[in-house]
Amino acid sequence: MSRVRVHNFSVSLDGFATGEGQSLDEPFGHAGGRLHEWFFTTRTFNAMQGKAGGGAGVDDAVSGTWDSGIGAEIMGRNKFGPQRGPWEDHAWTGWWGPNPPFHTPVFVLTHHPRPSVEMEGGTTFHFVDATPEEVLRQAREAAGGLDVRIGGGPSTVRQFLAAGLVDHMHIAVVPIILGRGERLWDGLEGLEKNFQIESVTTPSGVTHMTFTRR
Numbered sequence: 001m002s003r004v005r006v007h008n009f010s011v012s013l014d015g016f017a018t019g020e021g022q023s024l025d026e027p028f029g030h031a032g033g034r035l036h037e038w039f040f041t042t043r044t045f046n047a048m049q050g051k052a053g054g055g056a057g058v059d060d061a062v063s064g065t066w067d068s069g070i071g072a073e074i075m076g077r078n079k080f081g082p083q084r085g086p087w088e089d090h091a092w093t094g095w096w097g098p099n100p101p102f103h104t105p106v107f108v109l110t111h112h113p114r115p116s117v118e119m120e121g122g123t124t125f126h127f128v129d130a131t132p133e134e135v136l137r138q139a140r141e142a143a144g145g146l147d148v149r150i151g152g153g154p155s156t157v158r159q160f161l162a163a164g165l166v167d168h169m170h171i172a173v174v175p176i177i178l179g180r181g182e183r184l185w186d187g188l189e190g191l192e193k194n195f196q197i198e199s200v201t202t203p204s205g206v207t208h209m210t211f212t213r214r
Helices: 034-040 043-048 058-063 132-143 154-162
Strands: 004-012 016-018 070-076 105-109 124-128 147-152 168-174 195-201 207-213
Touching: 004 034, 004 058, 004 154, 016 154, 034 043, 034 058, 034 168, 043 058, 058 168, 058 207, 070 132, 070 154, 105 132, 124 132, 132 147, 132 154, 147 154
Parallel strands: 004 147, 004 168, 070 105, 070 147, 105 124
Antiparallel strands: 004 016, 168 207, 195 207
């Protein structure tokens, strides 16, 4: 069976995976880009933007595995956009422009389903109101035997971890203190027992932790 994976998921030293006050101009709230500065300098990130160059060290080597073998993604509504409640603007198609970097079916968890949106490059957003188990079933069917990535945000990753559905996870622990926002680990006491955990710290100060299901 295909695996369920989490990649390049950044958290602060105090456990926050996004800041407080998400808005159209600040997708990560008061955290701004601080959680992801380590990634913005990599060759992998530049390639996602259609650009050359970037660092080719360990940060790049780890982050570059994010799309290998992925056939579908699942994300929460807050990763897709800043709107809450019933959709007021169906013209919104995400933060990523006309050609999002996913190039697979993407299942957006929401209590307010809407028609699917087909984008350039093979990305189609499907909006579903379903349990983690049910949306994973749909994503696996769409993935055609390839792996399914849980793209975030923190509440979505936390749901899939709590349900015991994650097989592999890469967490980048970034040396900043956010103080407020949304935490990843709340309610997951003892989670480490289910995984083999390895870590490496790079010159950027980031500690990359990989969790592989036992």
